[in-house]
Structures are given as C-alpha cells and as structure tokens.
Amino acid sequence: MNIALLSNIITSFFLTYLSIPTIVKVSNAKNLMDVPDHRKLNKTVVPTLGGIAIFIGLTLSSMLFLPEKTLPGLRFLFVGITMMFFIGLKDDILIIAARKKLIVQIVAALILVVMGNFQIHHFYGILDTYYINNWISIPLTTVIVVYLINAMNLIDGIDGLAGSIGLLVSASLGTWFYVAGFIAYGIICTAMAGSLLAYLRYNLWGGKNKVFMGDTGSLILGIFLAAMTIKFNELNIKAPVAMQIKQAPIIALALLIVPITDTLRVFTIRIIQKRSPFSPDMNHIHHLLIKSGLTHIQATSFLVAYTVLFLLIGLTLQNYLNVTANFLLMLVLSFAMVGYLKKRYTEDNQSLKIDESGVKIIKLYASKDGNFFQNFIRDRRKIL
Numbered sequence: 001m002n003i004a005l006l007s008n009i010i011t012s013f014f015l016t017y018l019s020i021p022t023i024v025k026v027s028n029a030k031n032l033m034d035v036p037d038h039r040k041l042n043k044t045v046v047p048t049l050g051g052i053a054i055f056i057g058l059t060l061s062s063m064l065f066l067p068e069k070t071l072p073g074l075r076f077l078f079v080g081i082t083m084m085f086f087i088g089l090k091d092d093i094l095i096i097a098a099r100k101k102l103i104v105q106i107v108a109a110l111i112l113v114v115m116g117n118f119q120i121h122h123f124y125g126i127l128d129t130y131y132i133n134n135w136i137s138i139p140l141t142t143v144i145v146v147y148l149i150n151a152m153n154l155i156d157g158i159d160g161l162a163g164s165i166g167l168l169v170s171a172s173l174g175t176w177f178y179v180a181g182f183i184a185y186g187i188i189c190t191a192m193a194g195s196l197l198a199y200l201r202y203n204l205w206g207g208k209n210k211v212f213m214g215d216t217g218s219l220i221l222g223i224f225l226a227a228m229t230i231k232f233n234e235l236n237i238k239a240p241v242a243m244q245i246k247q248a249p250i251i252a253l254a255l256l257i258v259p260i261t262d263t264l265r266v267f268t269i270r271i272i273q274k275r276s277p278f279s280p281d282m283n284h285i286h287h288l289l290i291k292s293g294l295t296h297i298q299a300t301s302f303l304v305a306y307t308v309l310f311l312l313i314g315l316t317l318q319n320y321l322n323v324t325a326n327f328l329l330m331l332v333l334s335f336a337m338v339g340y341l342k343k344r345y346t347e348d349n350q351s352l353k354i355d356e357s358g359v360k361i362i363k364l365y366a367s368k369d370g371n372f373f374q375n376f377i378r379d380r381r382k383i384l
Contacts, residue, residue: 005178008065008187012194016057020202023049024209032093046210048092050199051217055085057195058220062188071184076116080108080223084149088216098278101215102146108223109145113138118230120144122237124249125323141230148229149222150278151259154266156218158286159296160204161258163213164304166221167196169255172311173228180243182235185228192224204297229256247318250326254314258285258303261334288341310334 027033027047059078066074087104090096112118119137123129132140156162174189202211213221229252236248245251253260262285267277282291289299310330317326 002178004065005186005190008061009190009194011064012057012061012191013198015060016053016195016198017201019053019056020050020199020206020211021209023047023052024202024206024211027211046212048212048214049089049216050203050211050213051085051088051092051215051220053211054192054195054199054213054217055081055220057198058188058191058224061191061194065187065191066184067187073116073118074184074188076111077118077188077224077227080112080116080227081220083108083111084219084223085216088214088219092214092216098276102278105146105149105219105223106142109142109149112145112223112227113141116227118145118227120230120233122234122248124247126249126327127324144230145223145226147263148226148256148259149219151256151263152222152225153215153218154263154284155259155286156213157284158290158299160200160300161286161303162218162221163196163200163203164300165256165258165307166225167193167200168304168307169225170196170228172255173232176232176243177235180235180239182231182239185231185235189228192221196221225256245318247314247323247326250314250318250323250330251311253327253330254310255307257310257330257334258307261331261338265335265338285338285341288338292341292344306337 024047027049032049033045033047059081062078083104087096087101091101118141119134120141121131121133121137123132152162152166155165170189170193174186174193177183177189178186199211199213199217202209203213233248233252236245266281266283269283270277270279270281286299286303289302290296294302310333313333314326314330317329321329
C-alpha cells in the first residue's frame with residue numbers, strides 16, 4: 001500500500017478518534033443530546049454531534065494528503081460537504097424545518113453537479129441508453145444526489161448502520177480508485193473510511209463516550225457517497241481495461257442497496273398514506289429487524305452482509321444478464337427480501353399476541369380459586 005494512503009487512513013482515524021471524547025464532554029456540558037422518545041430505538045440519552053469529528057477527520061486528512069495538483073472539481077465537493085456540515089449541525093442543535101433543510105441540500109447538489117462536474121452521463125445500456133447529454137444529466141444527477149443525501153440520513157436509525165454502510169462503500173470505492181490510478185479520489189475515500197472506523201469505535205463500544213453521528217454526520221456522508229458513486233460510474237469508462245467494471249451502475253446500486261430501496265419503499269408508503277415523504281415513522285427495514293428481536297449490532301451486521309451479498313450478486317450476474325435486466329432484478333430481489341421480513345415480523349407478532357392472550361386467559365381462570373380446569377369447564381357450561 002502507498003505510504004501516503006496508509007498515512008492518510010491513520011491520520012483521519014486518529015483525528016476523529018481524539019476529537020470524539022472532547023465533543024462528548026462539550027455535549028454533556030451543554031446538554032446537546034438525543035433524547036429517546038416513542039419513535040427512537042435508543043433508550044438512553046446520547047450526544048449527537050459525532051458528525052463534527054467525522055468532518056474533522058475527513059477534511060483535515062484529505063487536505064494534508066491530496067496531491068498538489070488536486071482535481072478542480074474536488075473543491076466543489078468540499079463546498080457541498082461544508083454546507084451539509086453546517087445545516088446538519090444547526091439541525092442537531094436547534095432543529096430546523098425539513099423544507100429549509102431540503103432547499104440547502106438542493107443548492108449543495110447543484111454546486112456539486114454544475115460547478116464540480118459530478119454528473120452522470122454514461123448509462124452502460126440501461127433501457128438501451130448509453131450516454132445522456134447535459135440537459136438530462138444535470139437535473140437527473142441533482143435529484144439522485146438529493147435522494148442519496150436523504151437516504152443516508154433516514155437509515156441512521158440504529159447503532160452502526162449508516163457508519164458501517166459508509167465504511168464499506170468508502171473502502172470499496174477507495175480501493176478501486178487507487179488501483180485504477182485515480183489517486184485523489186482514493187485519498188478522500190480512505191480519509192472517510194478512517195474517520196468512520198474511529199466513529200464506529202465510539203458509536204458501538206463507546207461506553208461513557210458513546211456518540212451518534214447526528215444529521216451533521218449523515219448529511220455529510222450522504223453527499224460524499226453520492227459524489228463518489230457518480231465518479232466511479234463515470235471514471236470506470238476511462239480506467240485501465242483490467243480494472244473496468246462491465247456494469248458499473250449495478251455495482252453502485254449494490255453498494256447502496258439498503259438506503260436506496262429502503263427509502264424508496266418508505267417514501268412510497270407515506271405518499272400512499274397521504275403523508276409527507278419526510279414525516280417520521282417506524283417502517284424502515286432496521287425497525288423491522290429490531291422489532292423482530294435483533295440487537296442493534298446484529299441488525300447492522302445483517303444489513304452489511306445483505307449489502308455484500310448484493311454486491312456479489314451484481315458482480316456475478318453482469319456476466320450473464322444485460323444491464324437493464326440486472327438492474328431490475330436487483331431492485332426486485334431487494335424489495336422481495338424486505339417484503340419477506342415484513343411478513344415474518346407480522347406473523348411472529350400475531351402469534352405473540354395470541355400467545356399473550358392465552359396466558360391472560362389462563363391467569364384469569366386460575367386466579368379465581370387456583371383451579372383453572374374446573375373454572376374453565378364451569379364457564380363453558382354456562383355459555384352452552
């Protein structure tokens with residue numbers, strides 16, 4: 001591994017690792033906490049400003065190790081990240097209206113897409129389309145960026161999930177960028193990976209220094225992953241032949257299969273119920289897993305394994321199916337899996353209610369004089 005790349009990972013890790021205890025201390029002193037309620041799955045009061053540490057690790061380490069001739073578009077990426085940082089920080093501390101947050105997201109996405117040239121042009125044959133011009137690319141890419149920003153924000157509902165998905169995507173794309181010769185993108189991806197690794201240490205096993213990334217972290221992560229998957233899709237065409245992925249959009253979809261399909265499913269449910277797509281509820285896939293009895297770490301591990309499985313499926317099927325069929329199959333498989341989990345949870349929950357009702361009946365009859373069977377038979381005779 002390149003010394004600069006290794007140094008970058010270590011630096012971003014320790015910048016984040018050393019920042020979090022101080023952030024937790026300030027959060028405790030200023031009462032900047034995530035307070036549990038009926039909708040949240042955490043049961044204890046936890047600081048929510050872990051995103052500040054991720055921002056510190058990502059930006060400072062990237063600035064230190066990026067090549068001198070840095071790609072001009074990257075400065076606009078960091079403009080977008082900084083905008084997400086401040087709007088997320090304000091939301092974590094004061095709470096702002098969803099509409100205002102959305103407006104800032106759209107502006108940041110436009111800066112990234114129009115000025116930074118983070119645009120999707122290559123479709124690899126999806127729906128028989130191979131290349132789209134700017135008139136279609138700019139609005140389409142802007143919508144995708146805003147969608148992914150919110151998708152990462154929405155899956156940040158249990159310990160470790162958003163951070164683990166972000167770590168997997170950043171490490172995977174960072175490795176590909178580096179090996180394919182796109183060093184600058186490899187540097188910032190590994191900087192994000194190092195920062196998320198340190199964050200997960202405190203998020204999952206932090207003890208008194210346990211922390212959540214909050215909107216600050218999830219919004220940063222959303223725009224970052226959107227930008228990196230877009231660049232992967234576009235740079236894949238220019239990569240050395242040995243490093244080219246036959247169906248790059250399928251790999252991008254597989255890496256982000258959890259946030260993409262979960263958010264689409266939840267938004268659809270809310271719209272059908274005539275509610276705002278951004279109104280909170282307990283319909284996310286991680287909610288189903290927790291309700292089914294899994295711990296936060298078990299649910300997160302399941303969804304990371306789920307992502308890896310879809311990545312392997314995508315890499316395999318690209319050799320047998322065309323890109324349109326593969327894309328549709330991945331979406332259908334993901335929705336079918338969530339549907340199965342929902343069905344299993346509903347059936348288990350119904351069985352539990354029946355079991356609990358049976359226990360209540362037994363307790364009712366036994367509580368009369370301790371003789372369940374005589375009381376039960378006597379009541380049945382009265383009914384007949």
